[in-house]
Amino acid sequence: METINHILKSASEATRVIKNISAAKKEEILIDLANELLLHTDEIIAENKKDLAKMDDSNPKKDRLLLNVERIKGLAESLREVAILEDPTDKVISDKVLKNGLRIQKKTVPLGVVGVIYESRPNVTIDVASLCIRSGNVCVLRGGSDAYHTNICLVDIIKSVLKRNGVDENIVQLLPVERAFVAELLNATKYVDIIIPRGSQQLIDFVRENSKVPVIETGAGVCHTYVEETADLDKAVNIITNAKVTRPSVCNSLDSIVVDAKVADELLEKVAPKLASYDVEIFADDRSYQVLNKIGYKSLQKATEEDFGREFLDFKCSVKVVDSFEEAMEHITEHSSKHSEAIVSNDQEKIEKFMNDIDAAAVYSNASTRFTDGGEFGLGAEIGISTQKLHARGPFALEKLVTEKWFVTGDGQIR
Numbered sequence: 001m002e003t004i005n006h007i008l009k010s011a012s013e014a015t016r017v018i019k020n021i022s023a024a025k026k027e028e029i030l031i032d033l034a035n036e037l038l039l040h041t042d043e044i045i046a047e048n049k050k051d052l053a054k055m056d057d058s059n060p061k062k063d064r065l066l067l068n069v070e071r072i073k074g075l076a077e078s079l080r081e082v083a084i085l086e087d088p089t090d091k092v093i094s095d096k097v098l099k100n101g102l103r104i105q106k107k108t109v110p111l112g113v114v115g116v117i118y119e120s121r122p123n124v125t126i127d128v129a130s131l132c133i134r135s136g137n138v139c140v141l142r143g144g145s146d147a148y149h150t151n152i153c154l155v156d157i158i159k160s161v162l163k164r165n166g167v168d169e170n171i172v173q174l175l176p177v178e179r180a181f182v183a184e185l186l187n188a189t190k191y192v193d194i195i196i197p198r199g200s201q202q203l204i205d206f207v208r209e210n211s212k213v214p215v216i217e218t219g220a221g222v223c224h225t226y227v228e229e230t231a232d233l234d235k236a237v238n239i240i241t242n243a244k245v246t247r248p249s250v251c252n253s254l255d256s257i258v259v260d261a262k263v264a265d266e267l268l269e270k271v272a273p274k275l276a277s278y279d280v281e282i283f284a285d286d287r288s289y290q291v292l293n294k295i296g297y298k299s300l301q302k303a304t305e306e307d308f309g310r311e312f313l314d315f316k317c318s319v320k321v322v323d324s325f326e327e328a329m330e331h332i333t334e335h336s337s338k339h340s341e342a343i344v345s346n347d348q349e350k351i352e353k354f355m356n357d358i359d360a361a362a363v364y365s366n367a368s369t370r371f372t373d374g375g376e377f378g379l380g381a382e383i384g385i386s387t388q389k390l391h392a393r394g395p396f397a398l399e400k401l402v403t404e405k406w407f408v409t410g411d412g413q414i415r
Contacts, residue, residue: 044154110135285320308335
């Protein structure tokens with residue numbers, strides 16, 4: 001029976017190599033990789049087109065899959081940014097000497113072997129590889145079949161750079177796309193230290209429910225923007241439009257508009273033309289449906305309960321009209337995936353209560369949820385947005401790819 005055991009074993013063995021690479025050498029490797037990506041732009045685009053050709057134009061994942069000249073330049077720039085970030089390892093967290101003379105230090109160290117399972121986003125291949133190299137980790141990548149040709153091309157480029165720099169190329173591994181090997185990865189407690197799923201809620205749920213290796217969840221974002229009755233409605237319209245239409249296929253895009261009944265009619269009349277210009281399909285509750293239907297909004301559906309708490313990843317959103325601030329809070333709490341939530345308001349007391357009480361990785365007042373991103377937060381590239389609370393929350397970037405280790409130095413002490 002075919003197995004990936006040898007790949008996982010070689011990845012585990014490579015952790016001893018990468019731990020001993022200097023920070024300066026890691027920086028050199030990443031800058032070399034940035035230059036190499038640009039040199040191979042035509043080749044990357046050609047392989048990417050093979051993957052794009054297999055995907056239907058109506059599939060919202062197609063935008064995630066696309067690599068063009070501009071995006072490849074962006075990946076190269078991201079590599080350069082990660083290269084000059086401060087090394088997160090070997091930081092002394094605490095240092096003390098006990099009465100018996102023992103010196104006890106706590107330091108940051110790499111996680112080890114990081115397994116990442118993701119879908120049709122080939123940029124993740126570069127982001128994860130760069131972050132793991134910079135933080136002294138080995139990465140095992142399991143990309144989806146949608147990006148098969150693109151990922152092979154990108155990993156071949158990475159491995160050629162590692163080899164040219166005299167470094168074990170097993171530091172970055174790409175697993176076969178066959179689903180049969182996913183179970184082996186999820187059970188590889190001997191070789192893999194952590195699994196990070198990045199993609200749909202279905203993927204994340206599957207990994208969480210089936211993995212024996214510890215899991216950090218990233219990805220699924222059901223993001224609300226609540227327009228409170230004191231809000232500047234013109235400001236609210238701009239925030240909603242930006243959050244919905246700039247890149248609807250990403251996890252920090254808006255999925256649901258929650259609006260106070262006192263300003264619902266006016267807000268919907270103002271925002272409807274903006275959303276209509278992008279042909280956004282709206283799933284409206286009874287009250288918002290009446291308003292939008294009256295003004296002739298074309299792409300309009302009556303919402304079902306399933307449309308609230310739904311991550312659309314497309315030019316679609318739901319609308320919920322509420323009678324009070326408390327009802328808005330309850331609705332968002334009920335349907336949030338704890339990713340990013342926003343309030344538009346001029347009532348500072350309500351803003352503070354929203355920001356403090358809503359349980360999400362990132363909360364916003366009077367701003368678009370589209371800012372939830374490692375680069376936008378000044379952290380560099382990210383593996384994803386963690387929506388859980390253990391170890392990392394929010395943008396899972398370089399600073400979180402470490403754990404702690406105790407160093408105890410003695411001179412013959414016994415207990």
